[in-house]
Amino acid sequence: MEDKSIKKLQVIKFEAGKGETVEYNGNTKTEHDTIKGIFLRLSNPEALQGATLRVWIDDTEIIPDDTEVALLHHNDELSMNDVVFPVNEKAKNSPVRIIYKDDSENLAVNDKYNVRVYLMAEQHK
Amino acid sequence: MKRYFVITHKSFNDSHINVQDLLPASCKLITGIAVNATAKQEGEIEAITKLLPFPQMLIANLLNSEQITTLFYSYLHTRATEQASRAFFESDILPEIVRVLSSNIVYTCLDAGEQQVLTDSIINIFNAEFTDYIYNESNLFDVGQNMTDSVFADFIAQKTLIFIYINKERIFKHNVNKYIRPEPYECGNISLLVNGNSFLLRDYAVTANRKVRNIKNEIIPFHEALEVNSNIHTVFKSYQTNSNNTLTIRIYIEYEYK
Numbered sequence: 427m428e429d430k431s432i433k434k435l436q437v438i439k440f441e442a443g444k445g446e447t448v449e450y451n452g453n454t455k456t457e458h459d460t461i462k463g464i465f466l467r468l469s470n471p472e473a474l475q476g477a478t479l480r481v482w483i484d485d486t487e488i489i490p491d492d493t494e495v496a497l498l499h500h501n502d503e504l505s506m507n508d509v510v511f512p513v514n515e516k517a518k519n520s521p522v523r524i525i526y527k528d529d530s531e532n533l534a535v536n537d538k539y540n541v542r543v544y545l546m547a548e549q550h551k
Numbered sequence: 552m553k554r555y556f557v558i559t560h561k562s563f564n565d566s567h568i569n570v571q572d573l574l575p576a577s578c579k580l581i582t583g584i585a586v587n588a589t590a591k592q593e594g595e596i597e598a599i600t601k602l603l604p605f606p607q608m609l610i611a612n613l614l615n616s617e618q619i620t621t622l623f624y625s626y627l628h629t630r631a632t633e634q635a636s637r638a639f640f641e642s643d644i645l646p647e648i649v650r651v652l653s654s655n656i657v658y659t660c661l662d663a664g665e666q667q668v669l670t671d672s673i674i675n676i677f678n679a680e681f682t683d684y685i686y687n688e689s690n691l692f693d694v695g696q697n698m699t700d701s702v703f704a705d706f707i708a709q710k711t712l713i714f715i716y717i718n719k720e721r722i723f724k725h726n727v728n729k730y731i732r733p734e735p736y737e738c739g740n741i742s743l744l745v746n747g748n749s750f751l752l753r754d755y756a757v758t759a760n761r762k763v764r765n766i767k768n769e770i771i772p773f774h775e776a777l778e779v780n781s782n783i784h785t786v787f788k789s790y791q792t793n794s795n796n797t798l799t800i801r802i803y804i805e806y807e808y809k
Contacts (some may be wrong), residue, residue: 493557497766508767
């Protein structure tokens with residue numbers, strides 16, 4: 427069967443610093459129907475080691491507490507589809523909650539850096 | 552639908568681990584498992600010099616600007632002797648090239664101080680070496696004898712581009728701090744048991760601080776889903792004796808969620 431849905435991305439951006447815990451609360455876009463996947467990029471990949479996160483979409487915990495960000499991190503050598511963490515949750519303005527913990531004590535990352543969480547969404551025709 | 556559950560254990564001062572954990576109620580069918588370990592170590596900083604991308608198109612466009620191309624007519628009057636030609640080049644053409652290049656080559660990734668260093672190095676290198684280069688190596692005086700205005704402008708632009716390219720490693724660079732990643736090392740072996748005596752993993756060697764891949768590649772899949780009751784037993788034997796590291800071991804359990 428031909429896949430008629432349109433693929434879309436939603437980007438959630440926040441700032442994190444050394445040893446910080448950042449909580450993000452927001453919503454998925456109303457025009458998106460389902461969230462099919464999730465992946466991240468850090469503006470400073472050196473902060474990757476030790477960073478963990480926990481994600482809820484539509485009040486379902488899809489990424490459990492203490493999951494290492496490195497497992498979901500996209501780098502330039504990978505295509506988006508290879509890195510995406512598959513999920514299947516309702517979008518349509520459902521709540522998104524992300525708890526991001528930086529734990530980069532073992533790396534001297536002193537500057538603040540940006541965390542971008544990409545939600546791959548589908549929109550049905 | 553696959554779901555994941557994470558169990559985290561810490562080994563302080565190379566201690567062994569022998570613990571039982573409860574699995575979540577929905578975790579009945581395990582389909583795969585992954586283990587990752589990280590050791591906390593103080594990272595070191597190393598100052599390195601990184602090259603900036605070479606702005607070839609920008610330079611080519613700048614050299615096409617009118618201020619530079621119209622200088623040809625003044626240059627015409629000085630073509631009689633090399634001395635006059637060189638003097639005019641140094642007093643009129645060179646400052647114009649330096650001015651256009653130094654004020655327009657701006658990198659947004661540099662802060663004001665670093666940008667100033669780059670601008671200064673353009674000015675210094677051009678003032679010190681460009682006249683010699685274009686008269687001695689490119690022979691502007693002889694080659695320029697029969698040139699028309701557009702050929703002359705092209706020639707100057709090309710030689711400027713070549714000169715700046717030859718010196719790109721002296722100009723387009725900036726200093727950055729690079730963080731040295733802790734070296735990976737084999738830290739111990741781990742065994743995971745469920746249902747009393749079934750091994751999920753047995754004496755599996757764990758490497759700390761290795762580079763982890765995406766979760767889909769990290770998970771070791773099972774041939775068939777394994778039905779489990781509520782407990783998982785973790786046994787970790789440390790290979791190290793006096794590393795003083797705090798080792799964090801994370802066990803990712805992939806299970807079927809209905």
